[in-house]
Amino acid sequence: MRFLTVSGPPSSGKTSVILRVIEALQARRHKIGVVKFDCLLTDDDALYAKKGVLVKKGLSGALCPDHYFVSNIEGCVTWGKENDCDYLISESAGLCNRCSPHINDITAVCVIDNLSGVNTPRKIGPMLKSADIVVITKGDIVSQAEREVFASRVKQVNPGAVIMNINGITGQGAFELTSLFESASDIDTLKGKTLRFSMPAALCSYCLGETRIGEEYQTGNVRKMDMEDNK
Amino acid sequence: MRHETLYQQPLTATLAEHPYIEDFLSSFGLTVTVSNNSLEHYLDQLNPDLLEDLGLSREQLNRSLDDFLNGMLALRKPLDKIESLTIIGGRNKSGEEEHVELTLQPGEVTCIVGPTGSGKSRLLADIEWVAQGDTPTGRRILINDQVPDSQWRFSTEHKLVAQLSQNMNFVMDLTAEEFIQMHAESRLVTNPQEKVAHILEQANLLAGEQFRPDTPVTALSGGQSRALMIADMAFLSKSPIALIDEIENAGIDRKKALNLLIREEKIVLMATHDPILALMGDRRLVIKNGGIAKVIEANETERRNLQRLEEMDNQLLALRNRIRSGETLEQL
Structure with a gap:
């Protein structure tokens, strides 16, 4: 089973891009499974189900979404395998820019959009910087020059990645992206694999449900900002 | 391909030849202090805790820098001419x-x-x-x-x-x-x-x-x-x-x-x-x-009509300009 992790900032177009790729994969008669990770609520599972693919939805609720992802992804792979999927795609949003679901030896895709601004690529951490494929969306809305500038900014922070422009609405570029999916990592299990980068840690009183503000309530892994003015 | 000289010579020289390296490092949240030490030395002395805060590993930074330099050097090479x-x-x-x-x-x-x-x-x-x-x-x-x-x-x-x-x-x-x-x-x-x-x-x-x-x-x-x-x-x-x-x-x-x-x-x-x-x-x-x-x-017959089309187009353009400057179109 070919397995890929797809991630990207909220509203960057992850679901649209995956849907367009699914259409192309289905035309080649492949069985596809999608795992959609989100925090509070998602209706995207219905969009996937409508395409006739197998869907699993995971809502992290009160937990850190990326920690929730990594504790569940192995089970998802087993689920996809048991259901005889040819392809399994996991979709998760990178909410804090420092976290990343990408796994060593598993094809990693990051979706980012042209409207997010030229400084956004440098603000996103390993989710973008360690991806194998970077998909840039919403190119139809901006000019050619702006697309080029944006792509060069992405290239600067992840020079080794394949960078593609995809239109999630018309599907322009999705066919081409699909041909990259066809050579994605082929695996049976995630046992023994490692994350490409560690996840942000906290383990402080607020992780345990503390709501009060003030020094005396802060215990555990707490870090303070430097409030001294630079002289 | 790794460009050894760039890593070994004093950083001042490397940055003078390739100023975009500084921009590259700053896009990962790193600041460069220019010195006579080499780029290699600069990378070696980076604090691992700082790198982890930036969501970066030494290996990944090295790999990205190599890929980036290869890309930039490729940009300098002229393209093969396309004739058809x-x-x-x-x-x-x-x-x-x-x-x-x-x-x-x-x-x-x-x-x-x-x-x-x-x-x-x-x-x-x-x-x-x-x-x-x-x-x-x-x-x-x-x-x-x-x-x-x-x-x-x-x-x-x-x-x-x-x-x-x-x-x-x-x-x-x-x-x-x-x-x-x-x-x-x-x-x-x-x-x-x-x-x-x-x-x-x-x-x-x-x-x-x-x-x-x-x-x-x-x-x-x-x-x-x-x-x-x-x-x-x-x-x-x-x-x-x-x-x-x-x-x-x-x-x-x-x-x-x-x-x-x-x-x-x-x-x-x-x-x-x-x-x-x-x-x-x-x-x-x-x-x-x-x-x-x-x-x-x-074909030539069609092309001969181009002149007429351009005249028609210019007429419309002139009307457009009149509208823009606040004139009326009672007289065309």
Whole structure:
């Protein structure tokens, strides 16, 4: 089973891009499974189900979404395998820019959009910087020059990645992206694999449900900002 | 490939030759203190805790820097010259063969006509992807009569195709001058100042209404944006093929715009139903049901009508200007 992790900032177009790729994969008669990770609520599972693919939805609720992802992804792979999927795609949003679901030896895709601004690529951490494929969306809305500038900014922070422009609405570029999916990592299990980068840690009183503000309530892994003015 | 000298010589020398390394490091949140120590030394002394906070590992940084340097050095190399682009037909949506083999040369304009949904975009995408029978149409694209290197598909430095789409919005909060400057820097052009000034000047020649270098790009009119992007495409983009999606009704001098691209020796493909642009082209590809149904070569009889069409167009343009300046049209 070919397995890929797809991630990207909220509203960057992850679901649209995956849907367009699914259409192309289905035309080649492949069985596809999608795992959609989100925090509070998602209706995207219905969009996937409508395409006739197998869907699993995971809502992290009160937990850190990326920690929730990594504790569940192995089970998802087993689920996809048991259901005889040819392809399994996991979709998760990178909410804090420092976290990343990408796994060593598993094809990693990051979706980012042209409207997010030229400084956004440098603000996103390993989710973008360690991806194998970077998909840039919403190119139809901006000019050619702006697309080029944006792509060069992405290239600067992840020079080794394949960078593609995809239109999630018309599907322009999705066919081409699909041909990259066809050579994605082929695996049976995630046992023994490692994350490409560690996840942000906290383990402080607020992780345990503390709501009060003030020094005396802060215990555990707490870090303070430097409030001294630079002289 | 690793560029050992760059890593071993004093950092001052490396940064003098490759100033963009500093920008590269700063995009990962790192600051460079210039010293006589080497780049290697700088990387070695980075605090692992700092790197972890930045979401970065030493290995990944090393790999990215090598890839980045390879990309930047590739940008400096001149492109192989493209002398021809050949489209070898595949099938239409019903599976019927196209029976087309068409060779396009620099300086030629090919118009693509056909109703919405007929497959114009697919043709443009086949060219951009340098299709080798591996797209739904089964078309093949040759460059200089040969199957090209697949590097064209993914290269961001050497893109085969620059596409001017119908939408011309800007989201960047920059002036026209800063914007073109930023684009020029991303393309590592030599003497960017001069190039930027030239592009702004040419854009103003195309635009119906003048704009200043310090006009924010978000405040440009549709026509001004198009003029700026066409000038930018002609003088900044290294891509030898220009794809244009409809430049009609845009408040710019279409003929001058097209001539600018032809003069820069680009192979121009243009989806258009504008009669003037269509007659200025060397040929028209008629797209139906996903396939190239017909190729119409430009002929003299049609071309003779171009002058009349231009007169009609100028009349309309004059009326437009009268409306703009607050006149009435009781007398045409």
